[in-house]
Amino acid sequence: MNHLNNLLIEGVLVMDPETIALAKESKSKLVKFSIASDRIYIDKEGVKQKDTLFLPVLVWGSLADMCLSHLSKGITVRLVGRLKMNRWETTAGEKRTSIELIAQHVEYKKYTNKKKEETVVMEEKEGESDTLSESIVLYRI
Numbered sequence: 001m002n003h004l005n006n007l008l009i010e011g012v013l014v015m016d017p018e019t020i021a022l023a024k025e026s027k028s029k030l031v032k033f034s035i036a037s038d039r040i041y042i043d044k045e046g047v048k049q050k051d052t053l054f055l056p057v058l059v060w061g062s063l064a065d066m067c068l069s070h071l072s073k074g075i076t077v078r079l080v081g082r083l084k085m086n087r088w089e090t091t092a093g094e095k096r097t098s099i100e101l102i103a104q105h106v107e108y109k110k111y112t113n114k115k116k117e118e119t120v121v122m123e124e125k126e127g128e129s130d131t132l133s134e135s136i137v138l139y140r141i
Contacts, residue, residue: 007101010078011035014054017067031064033057035077056100057081066122067106080105 017033039051057079059067071077081103088096105123 005082006080007083008078008080009035009037009055009101010076011037011053011055013071013073013075013077016073017059017064017071019064019068020058028061029064031059031067033059033067033071035079056098057103058084058100059103059106063103063106063122067103070110070120070122071106071108075108078107079103 012035014034014036017031020030020032022028022030034054034056037053037055039053041049041051043049079101081101084100084102086098086100090096105121107119107121110118110120
């Protein structure tokens with residue numbers, strides 16, 4: 001049985017998307033950026049608190065191209081994807097782990113000349129996130 005590994009998260013880009021170099025023979029493109037997602041809550045003393053999660057995001061294929069073209073630092077995005085855990089050992093023998101989101105669906109708000117707001121949705125057409133797959137703009141609201 002395949003277990004469910006999907007995440008829906010909204011946050012603000014804390015850096016411009018950047019291309020990650022892959023092997024020369026790879027025809028796929030990989031783009032990386034990070035988001036900050038805030039959680040606001042009231043603590044036991046009744047004081048408003050803010051907890052910020054910083055999450056690295058990877059995007060593959062033509063969806064990566066679209067993110068490079070349309071996203072920049074400060075834009076709020078809504079992402080759907082799967083979590084991936086990386087494990088490695090340092091040269092000193094210490095074990096390390098990191099978690100990143102492999103995005104398969106990206107939404108952001110776009111403002112037109114007439115100050116109208118539209119939501120742009122970009123999504124993989126088919127296939128795995130780490131293989132070349134065509135991405136499409138699904139709709140604009």
